[in-house]
Amino acid sequence: MSFDDDDNQDDCVGETSDDVSPFSTNELFSSVDELKDWAKTIGREVGVVVVTQRSKTNAGGEVVKVWLKCDHGGSYNCTATVRHSGTIKTGCHFSLIGNYLRQYNGWRLRVVYDTHNHELVQYFKGHAYAGRLTPAQNVMVHDMYRNRAPPRDILCNLKSKDERNVTCIKTVYNEGQKIRKEDHRGKSPMEVLFNLLQDTAYIHNHRTNPSTNALEDLFFVHPTSYMIYHAFPHVLVIDTTYNTNVYKMPFVQIVGVTSTNKTFHIAMAAISNEKEDNFTWVLTMIKTTLDNCMMLRVILTDCDFAMMNACEIVFPNAAKLLCRWHINENIKKHCRQSFATAEEYExxxxxxxxxxxxxxxxxxxxxxxxxxxTLIADHKRVFDYVNINWLDKYKEKFVSVWIDQNLNFGNTTTNRVESAYSLLKKHMVTRNSKLDKLVGIIDRIMVSQLTAIKATFEESRKKKMNHHNISLFNELRRHVSCKALDILWGELNRVNKLMEFGRTCRCHVRTSCGMPCACMISKYLTSDQTIPLVSIDIYWRKLDFDPLFVDEDKGLDSKANELVEEESKGRKKKYVVKVPFTSKASLINQSTTRSPKT
Known part of the structure; x- marks a missing residue:
C-alpha cells in the first residue's frame, strides 16, 4: 500500500483490513460495468459514494484496469472569480482496483485501502454523483422534456420507476438546460420561436417596430384550434392576462365554445400595448382565419374599452356582451366599503x-x-356608481332583457377564458416563460381539449339519457348535443308551471339559444308532434369538425318561423297559450317527475 502523500494517512480513521472489508469479494465479474455496479451497490449499503478515478486501456483500446475511489477523494482547486463555490473533497484515500484477468476472461476487484477521513453518508440525496442519471434515465428525461412535461412530473416518474433513485429536482432542471442549449445553439430567442411555429404548422402572424425591428405583436393559432374554430365560429370569449412571458407582454387569450358546452382555445396573441390598434390587429387576424366560413355571432369581453371599440370595428354585426363577473368585481371594488356589514352588501x-x-x-x-x-336614502353614492357607470352606458350589453334578444347560447361571463388561463398556469414551470415555451404548452393543452370534445360528440351521438327518452325528442336524439336536450328539458318542465301560475313564457330560450321555448313546446304537445330538427339552431346540431360555411347557417326553417309568428300573435293577448291538458298534462307530469333509472 502506497500513497502520494503519506501525511494524510494520519487523518484516516477506522482502517479496515482487506479480509473484513465489505468490498472484499472473490466474485469474477463478466465486465467492467458489472464490477463498478457491484461496488456502487455495496457503497450505497455502507454509506460510501464510489466513483471512477481513472482507467487503463491496452493497445486495442479495451479497458483492462480501473481505479475506484470515494467521492471525497482528491483535492479541489478553486478557479471561481465571481460565484461562491465549495467542495466535499477531503483527500480521502479510499481506493479499489479492478483488473481484467485474461486467463479467467473476467474481472476481479481488489481493496487497496478501505478507510475514510470523513463521516459516512447518511442521506444520498445530497450527493450530485449519486443522483446522476443513468443512460436509460437520460433518454426518459429527454423524451418527457420534449413533450413539455414539467420537471416535478419528470422527477416523480424517475422515482416511481426506481425506488432507490436519489436524483434531486436540480438535476432535472440542469438536464433541461442542457437540452435547451443543444436545441437553441446559434439561434436567437425569436429565431427559436418562429422556427417552432413553422415546424408545428401554427397559423401565425406578427408586427415589428419599423425603426427598431423589435417584435410588437404576435398572433398564433394552433392547427387543431383552427379546425375546431371553423366548425364552431359562433362565440368568441376574449380576455387579457399578465405575467405569462419573460418579455412582460400582455397575453391575449381567445376561446370558443362547442355545441356540447366544451371550451377550446381559438387563438393567442402577445401584444406590446393594450390599445385599440393592437386589439384591432388581433381581431382582424381572427377574422382573416375564418376564410369563407360563417361569421361569429357573439363576443364576450371584460370592461376594457379599447377591446370593446376594436370589436365594434372588426365585427360590427356580432352581438357584443360584457362579462357580468367583471362588472360585479368592479362594483365590489368601488362600493363594498360603503356598506357597514357584509350582510348589507350581500x-x-x-x-x-x-x-x-x-x-x-x-x-x-x-x-x-x-x-x-333601497339605495337612494343611505347609499346614494352606490346607486350613482352603478347607474352612471354601468346601467346608463352599457345595460344593453349585460342585462338579460337586451342581451337575450340576440343569440348568446347561454354565455354571459368570460369565466371560460379565466379557466383557460388557470389551465395555462398549471403547465407553466415559471410565471415568466419564453414565448416558445408557451407555444409548446398550448400544444399539450390542445391535445387534451380535442380528446374531451370528441368524447362529448360521441356521447351525444350514441348515449340516450333517461330524461331525454320521451317522444317529444324523437327527431332530436343523437342529432343534437346533450346540452341542447338538457335546455329543452328545462323548457318542458316550465310548461306546466307557466300554465299553473299564469306566467308569461318570455321566449328567451328561442331568442338567445335558437331553440323552441316553452310556448312553442306546448304547441308541439297539443298537436302530438315531435320537435322538428330544423327548429334547432345549427350551432346545437353540429357534432363534428367539418367547416361550417355561410350557406349552412339557415337558422329556423320556414315552418318553424311560421309557428313562431303564430305564437307571437297569440302572446298579444296572453304570453302563453292556455292548453286544456288532459292526457298531455299527465304525460308532462310523468316526464318531469320520473327519476332516472339506476
Missing part, C-alpha cells in the same frame, strides 16, 4: 343581480325602481 348584490337578470322591460323597470328606493 343584500345589495342580490338586488343588483336580480335587476341584471330581468327578462322583460316592465320587469326591469320595476326592479330598477326597487333598487333605487
Amino acid at each position: 343584500q345589495f348584490l342580490g338586488r343588483w343581480n336580480w335587476l341584471v337578470k330581468s327578462s322583460t322591460l316592465p320587469e326591469y323597470e320595476s326592479r330598477y325602481r326597487r333598487l333605487y328606493d
Whole structure:
C-alpha cells in the first residue's frame, strides 16, 4: 500500500483490513460495468459514494484496469472569480482496483485501502454523483422534456420507476438546460420561436417596430384550434392576462365554445400595448382565419374599452356582451366599503343581480325602481356608481332583457377564458416563460381539449339519457348535443308551471339559444308532434369538425318561423297559450317527475 502523500494517512480513521472489508469479494465479474455496479451497490449499503478515478486501456483500446475511489477523494482547486463555490473533497484515500484477468476472461476487484477521513453518508440525496442519471434515465428525461412535461412530473416518474433513485429536482432542471442549449445553439430567442411555429404548422402572424425591428405583436393559432374554430365560429370569449412571458407582454387569450358546452382555445396573441390598434390587429387576424366560413355571432369581453371599440370595428354585426363577473368585481371594488356589514352588501348584490337578470322591460323597470328606493336614502353614492357607470352606458350589453334578444347560447361571463388561463398556469414551470415555451404548452393543452370534445360528440351521438327518452325528442336524439336536450328539458318542465301560475313564457330560450321555448313546446304537445330538427339552431346540431360555411347557417326553417309568428300573435293577448291538458298534462307530469333509472 502506497500513497502520494503519506501525511494524510494520519487523518484516516477506522482502517479496515482487506479480509473484513465489505468490498472484499472473490466474485469474477463478466465486465467492467458489472464490477463498478457491484461496488456502487455495496457503497450505497455502507454509506460510501464510489466513483471512477481513472482507467487503463491496452493497445486495442479495451479497458483492462480501473481505479475506484470515494467521492471525497482528491483535492479541489478553486478557479471561481465571481460565484461562491465549495467542495466535499477531503483527500480521502479510499481506493479499489479492478483488473481484467485474461486467463479467467473476467474481472476481479481488489481493496487497496478501505478507510475514510470523513463521516459516512447518511442521506444520498445530497450527493450530485449519486443522483446522476443513468443512460436509460437520460433518454426518459429527454423524451418527457420534449413533450413539455414539467420537471416535478419528470422527477416523480424517475422515482416511481426506481425506488432507490436519489436524483434531486436540480438535476432535472440542469438536464433541461442542457437540452435547451443543444436545441437553441446559434439561434436567437425569436429565431427559436418562429422556427417552432413553422415546424408545428401554427397559423401565425406578427408586427415589428419599423425603426427598431423589435417584435410588437404576435398572433398564433394552433392547427387543431383552427379546425375546431371553423366548425364552431359562433362565440368568441376574449380576455387579457399578465405575467405569462419573460418579455412582460400582455397575453391575449381567445376561446370558443362547442355545441356540447366544451371550451377550446381559438387563438393567442402577445401584444406590446393594450390599445385599440393592437386589439384591432388581433381581431382582424381572427377574422382573416375564418376564410369563407360563417361569421361569429357573439363576443364576450371584460370592461376594457379599447377591446370593446376594436370589436365594434372588426365585427360590427356580432352581438357584443360584457362579462357580468367583471362588472360585479368592479362594483365590489368601488362600493363594498360603503356598506357597514357584509350582510348589507350581500343584500345589495342580490338586488343588483336580480335587476341584471330581468327578462322583460316592465320587469326591469320595476326592479330598477326597487333598487333605487333601497339605495337612494343611505347609499346614494352606490346607486350613482352603478347607474352612471354601468346601467346608463352599457345595460344593453349585460342585462338579460337586451342581451337575450340576440343569440348568446347561454354565455354571459368570460369565466371560460379565466379557466383557460388557470389551465395555462398549471403547465407553466415559471410565471415568466419564453414565448416558445408557451407555444409548446398550448400544444399539450390542445391535445387534451380535442380528446374531451370528441368524447362529448360521441356521447351525444350514441348515449340516450333517461330524461331525454320521451317522444317529444324523437327527431332530436343523437342529432343534437346533450346540452341542447338538457335546455329543452328545462323548457318542458316550465310548461306546466307557466300554465299553473299564469306566467308569461318570455321566449328567451328561442331568442338567445335558437331553440323552441316553452310556448312553442306546448304547441308541439297539443298537436302530438315531435320537435322538428330544423327548429334547432345549427350551432346545437353540429357534432363534428367539418367547416361550417355561410350557406349552412339557415337558422329556423320556414315552418318553424311560421309557428313562431303564430305564437307571437297569440302572446298579444296572453304570453302563453292556455292548453286544456288532459292526457298531455299527465304525460308532462310523468316526464318531469320520473327519476332516472339506476
